[in-house]
Structures are given as structure tokens and as C-alpha cells.
Amino acid sequence: MKWVGLIAVIFTGGLLLSAMDDFPNWGDAHSPANASPVSQYYIEKTIEDSGVPNMVTAVLADYRGYDTMFETVVVLIAGIAIMAILRVMNGVPGGARPSPAHEIGDQHDIIIGTTCRLLIPVLQLFALYVIAHGHHSPGGGFQGGVILGASFILTAIAKGLDPALERLPEKRYVKLAFVGVVIYSGFGVACLLLGENFLDYGVLQVLLPTIDAAEARSHSMLGVEVGVAFTVSAIMFAIYANLASKGELEGGL
Amino acid sequence: MAEQYPIIVLLVLLFGALFVGLAGMADRRVCFPLTMTALVLAVMVSVGILQRVISGGVIRYFVGGWSRPVGIGIELRIDTINALVLLTITTVGLLTALFSFRRVQEDKTEKTPLFYVLYLLLIMGLSGMVITGDAFNLYVLLEVSSLTSYALIAMGKSRRAAVAAFSYIIMGTIGASFYLLGVGYLYLRTGTLNMMEIHQAILALDGPSSTIVVAFVLILVGLMIKMAFFPLFGWLPNAYSYCPSSTSCVVAPLMTKVGVYVMVRMMLTVFGTEWVFENLQYTQWMVGIAVLAILAGSVMALAQVELKKMFCYLIVAEVGYMVGGAWMANHWGMVGTIYHIMGDAFMTLCMFLAAGIFVKQAGVVRIDQLDGMFRKMPWTMAGFVVGALAMIGIPPTCGFFSKLYLIRGGMESGHWGYVMALLISSLVNAVLFFRIFEIAYFGKKPAEGHGHHVDHSEESVIKEARPSALIPLLATAVIIVLLGLFNSNLVELIERSLQGSEVIGTRALSSKGGLG
């Protein structure tokens, strides 16, 4: 196996490097990728189209919003898949109960507990900021969603899985995850119902008469980012909760 | 409304999955009706898409309305080839969902909603892969379908299902990553992700570019892993035979075929047949490997004692048919390949449905346990026989006509080795399936007393499958025959896309055909 791997790796590496001379130089602003009309368009027209200074957010949620919708679906699938594979459902005889030695949560440390109590609200507030401010600064639904999910994971690490699950029970996070994708695709379907192509947010201005098409795009982007954040935060916690408890959702690390 | 069909077919499946997830948690009984509704709608919409493509030509749908400089948004692009493959995918999805009805509810009561969510998302991912016109979007949807199939395979009750799923994850990730890297190389040189735009940029390049060649090789190798082409098929037999029947019935017919479809799409639309066949001298090599794939798959299939494993190795051989056909640089080879994508999807579906019924009703896993099946399960065997005749290649099933086109392509382009391999493989299939028929019709020789004899008291318990399992099987058999009967119409549709103005390089295809 080692030899097969080595040969495969040397062969692939040689193949990848063989094209290196043909590459544009690193940092070349006029390489085909950087000077293409597509990327020029994003840089020049984002403000005009939607008024969002962060081009990455604009491309992510608007121009290539279709990709991002499926990316959210990928996250949803990951959570559902882990539950389908690992979750030991009630009534189904599963693996052994977690041994008492694993239940570190019961003997929690005062320093960790206090730190987490201080840290978690700040973390959640920051997550909301990241979600909402993704138009103007780095961030958006994915990053904010992960931070929000991480705050629940931190609760689970510090206090044990059960207190964390009290705050975000299984039924609720599964529902949240689905609702997130429903929000995202709902925006697209709304555009569809108003007679435009899927995810063409500009048409949503008819719902709010005071705004123009660019503002409608900007606000819709925020809307889909919130949907993304729902799904991502719920699924990140779901992944951790299932992996940490071998799918039994009790005890934890 | 009608111009929105391309997105609606995906949305129907997506919302089906979301509603199954949300409503299924409250009441498990709604899962199956919701799933069926979504799939029936999806089939209807794909029929609508096919009609529109036939009457109105290529459909181009710009998601988000971003059409001005092509490539800033994502384009869905459907010609007759996509439309036919899309209809195949949704139909297979519908038939398998019907088949899974009782099975899933008996197997995994608590996880039923999760199964149907993953199932619908798998069909959505495959459909999306087929209709997209964006190279990166294809990667995202490839991952959607891969992740769902990993999960569905790992849900198998067998202890080995998890191990098979793990090696599938490793191989699948390598394949998808190679594809992603290939798209990266393409992007570096062309600056766009839209398939048609990439093609234009490749045509506009002055002189040969090693980056494009490496990109092509990376994408090809990635897809070869995904479609289990000859040296890289190790993951397939275990993954497909240890998963639940309702999973194998959808994964086995579709995953490899969609891989072949994507390869064909890359050759036709992204790189262009002219570039692929005239710039690269890979034709002999690829057809040579395809010959090896056919022979290896057939020989391995002969050696198997388990029914599902045997079918898995037959898939390896069938992939060899298709890759070889596509790489013959010949009009009939390409037509035969695309026709075979559809035909083989239904043939494989028929095989796995029958295998699923055998396991369920009679607990049959091995070929020698099939004795007396014609007497006990006449309808199941009838469906199975049609599928088997198609695998062997007997008219009027679709298997005969696809082999006819492929052999014609092979003869015209002078790939005699491929023609021989195809005939040998048909012979092997004939041996395999007539052996099964013999066991199932005449029963085993009484001298063979050892091993897994079913108790005679148990034997009488074996009875015909339930309608929910039988209808999909018989429907598949009918479709196999219909595909064969209407082969000239289908070929005409396929040729229309090959000769369409936007698929450049048909000239190369037909001229080479004439030379052969």
C-alpha cells in the first residue's frame, strides 16, 4: 500500500507541477482569472447593483446565491447524515451507556464555569454582529452561524452536554436547521412567484414600496444570511452533540 | 411558469425534503406520501422540460437573472441529452421510492424521516448536476449527492456497511477534490466557470496550454473515481452490496451513470470534442483501459457467489462500455454511450430491485439459493428475466440496441479490441444469467447437499412480493422494452444535441466516423 501511495503521489505531484510554468505569476493582476470580465464586473458593479461594499458577501449571496443555497443544503445534509448514522434512537437498543469516567461534565471546574458564563453571552452577541454586519465587513451567515453554534458547544464542553441540550434540545435544532434552508429557498421562491427568475431579489422591492431594487437586493441578502446562520449554527451543535456522545445525546465529553 | 421548469424540478425535490424533515418529525406517516408527491411532480416537470427542449431547443436559465456578462451568475443549460438523463434520474428515483415503501418503515422506524430527507436530497443533487451549466456548481451538487450517498450507505444494518462507507468517503473525496482542482486549473487559465465560456476561452487560447491539459486529466481522473472506472473501482462492490436494498436500488443505477454523463458533458461542452480528440492522443489509451475494465468486470462477476456483488462487478463492466464508447472519437460511439447511460440505469435498477425482493421475501443472498424461484415468485422472475435479457443484449430490449450502436462505433473507428471485449462480455452475461435461470427454474441438483439449503418447511413460506415492490420492478421491465422499441427516436434526439450549433466538434466526430 505504501508503494502504491507513493507512486500515486509522485505521479500526481509531477502532473500538477508540470503545468506550473504555464501559470500566471503569483499576484499578477492581469492573469486570466484576475482580469476576466466576470471578476471585473463583481468589483465594479457590486455597489451599483446592491450597494453592498463587501463583494464577497454580494457574490456569495446574490450573484452566486444558487451555489450558496446548495452549500447550506450540504451543511444540512451533514447534520442529518450524522444523525442518521450515529444517533441511537430511543427504544432502539444501541451501544453501551457511557461509562461514568466519561462524564466530566458533572465535576466541572469553577474557573471554566465562570469564564464560560462571561464568555458565552459575548460570543453570541458577536455572532449576531458578524451575521448582521457581513455586508460591510468580513463575515456573514456561515461565520456568524459557526460562532453561534460554537457558543452552544462551549456550554456543552464547560457544563456537560445535558445543560446545553436543555437550552437547545434535539427537536428544536433539527427544526431550526430545516427552517434555515426554508428561509433561504423561500426568498428564491418569492422571486419566482413575483414572476422573475429564482433568487432574483430585485423584484422583491414590490413587497416594501419604500425601497429600490438595489436596496431590495441588499436586504434580501441579509435575509438569506440569517437563514444560513440558522442552519449552520443548529447543525454545528448537532454535529458536536452527536459526535461527543456517540449519538446518545447524554453525558458527552 | 414553463420557462421556470429547470429550477422547479430541483425546488420540488428540495421542498419535498424540507417538508418531510419538518412534518415527518411530528408524524412519521406523512413521510412516504410527501416523498412520492415530490417525486411524481419532479417526473412530471422533467417530462415538461423534455417537451420544451424538443420543441424549442436548448433551454438556458439564468439563476438570479444574472445574464449580461455570461458567467457572473449561474446558468442552467438543458439540451436533449440533459433532459433525457434528467428524466431517467427522476424516474429511477420515483420507482425506487415506491419500492422502499414498506422496507424503510420496517427497518428504521425512528430514522424514516431522515432516510427520506437524504433520499430526496440525493435525487436533487443528481438532477442538479445534470442540468447545471456551471463547472463549480457541479462540484457543489456533486458533494450534495456524495454526502447523501455516504450517509445512505452507512445506514446499512450490516457491520461492514460502515467500513464500506468509510472507504467510499475516502475515495469519493479524492475524486471530488481532483475535480475541484481541475476546475481550479481551468479557472486559472480561462477566468470563468461557465461551461460554455470556458469552451470559448479554450478555443481562444493561443497555442497549447499545459494547464488546460492538466485540468482535463485531473477532472477525468476525479470522475473516473466517481464512476468506478477500471483501476479505481475497488470501493464500489462493498459500498453497493452492504447497504440497504432501497439505497442500493437508487445509488447503483444513478451514481456511476451520472459520473459518465458528466464526463461526456466535459468532453462535449467544456473542452470540446475537437480539442479532446485531436489535441490529446489519449483515445487509444482510454479505449484500451475500457477494454480492460470490461474484461475485468466480467471475469470478477463470474467469480462471485453473491447476487448483489455479481451485479456490482457487472456495473464495472458497463462503465467500461460507456467510457470506451465515449472515447472512440466516433459519432456512433458517442450516441451509443449516451443511449446506454439511460438504458443501463434502468437495467441496473431492474437487477437491484430483483435482488432486493429476493433478499426481502426469501432471504436469498447467494446465487445458488435461488432454486425454484420461477415457481415461487413468477412475477418477480418475469421482471428479472427482462432485465437479464437486456444485460445480455437480446432484442427488443434497450441493451441490444446500445450494444449495436457501440459495436458499430467500434467497427467504424477500427477499435476491434473493444468490439471483441463487448462480445465477450455479452457472452459472459449470457453464461451468468442462464446459470441463474437454470438454478431458478430447475432447482438445484439433489446431489448438492452441502451448505445453505433452505428448510423445506420454510420454502413454502416464500411468496410473491408485495405490489409496492412488484410494481416498480415490472414498470422497469416495461421501460427497458420501451427504450428498446423507441431507440431510433431517442437516438434522433441525442443526435440533435450532438449536432446542435453549440456543441462544437461534431464535425470531428462524424468525419472520423467516415474515415473508419
Next chain:
Amino acid sequence: MSEITSQYLIDHFNFWVAVVLMMIGLYAMITKNNLIKKLIGMSIFQTAIILFYVSAGVKEGATIPILEHHVAETEQVEAGEHAEGHSTTKASSSHEVHAINPDDYSNPLPHVLMLTAIVVGVATLGVALAVSQVIYKNYGTLEEDEILAKIKAAENDG
């Protein structure tokens, strides 16, 4: 080291290291015996591909792909108010073309694609870890050779 070689190194070093990292990851995925190690290799392989894409979008001297606030502001201002600053370069097209020079901002498209790729990577990692926990429950080990030996033993028994 000559001037040309060092320039070549700077021009392509990122791509070289990306390829080296990919090969480290790929080698680990193929040859490592421990399943968790395989998955770490998989993650390294994926991040290396992301590094490759991001390197493709870099522009020398360009800033992050977020428009500076005053550029965004000028969009709202009437064209005439700041026309004197740009009058020399004013061309036929609208004024924002001059306000935003594409060479000043890195290419946002690879960044967007790679956000997707990172998320796909963690999703795959999560599913794979779940599968490896099931394997551990079934076989009590995560070493590939031991698992294969146990499978072979089980096959010989039954």
C-alpha cells in the same frame, strides 16, 4: 541564488507549497493505517486545494475585496460634486468605473468558491468521523489492518 531563480520562486512558491501540501495529504489518505489520520490527511488535502484557489486570486498591491467606505459614499454623491478630481480621466462610461479600479481589490470570486469548499470540507469531515465512530463501535479499533483482519475472520467463521 540568481535573480531569476529567486523571482521564479516568489512567483510560484505559493503554488509549489500548495502542491506539496496536497501530496502530503493525499499520501496520508492512501497509506495511513489509522482512520483518524486518514481524515486529517483529507482535511490537509482540501485546505491545500483552497490555498491553491486563493493564491490564484491574489493581486500584487491590492487590498481586501471590501470597498472602502469613502468609495461607497461617493456613489451616493452626485457625479458633479467630485468631478474636478477625476475630470482628467473621465471617459464615456459612468463615473464609478473611475472610482473603483479593479486592480486595487483582490479577485472576490475565488474567495466565494472557497467559502463553499471549506464548508463542504467540514461537512465531509463530520460525516466521516461519525462513520469512524460506528466502525469503532462495531470492531473496537480504528486501525485499518485490524479491521480487515476482523472482517476476514468473521467471513471464515460464517
Next chain:
Amino acid sequence: MIWQFDIIILIFLVITAVISLRVKDLLAASMVFGTYSFLICLLWAGMGAVDVAFTEATVGAGISAVILIATVYNTRRDSSD
């Protein structure tokens, strides 16, 4: 970005990747993998890909490392290679 900075991080990246794959303790391997993710996130921030860097910091260095450690904790810590 400053190319010297770039090259130093790239070299460190290769070192951490090799260490995380060679160390026999899986918990340590996961931790070193977290370091690797953090370094690559620094690199991307330097290249101007701030959104990618942010995502990698949260997903790669955060969630990936945590779920790896959770799995190692629930299975076995030692590895044969």
C-alpha cells in the same frame, strides 16, 4: 502581502502538516491540525482573503479540531502510525 512573511508561514504549514500526520498520539495530532488551520488562516488573511480566513478560523481551527477531539475522546487516543 509581504512575501517573506508568506514564505515563512508556508514553511511552517508544511512542518505542522507533517507533524500532525506523524505524531502517534491522536489528541496531539488533532491539536497540531488546529495549529495548521490557524496558520493557513493567517496566510489567507495576509493574502487579502479575509472572508475565507474568517471562515477557516471558525470552521477549520474551531469546529474541525473540536469534532476531531470529540471523536478521539470517544474512540482511542493512540495510533499505530
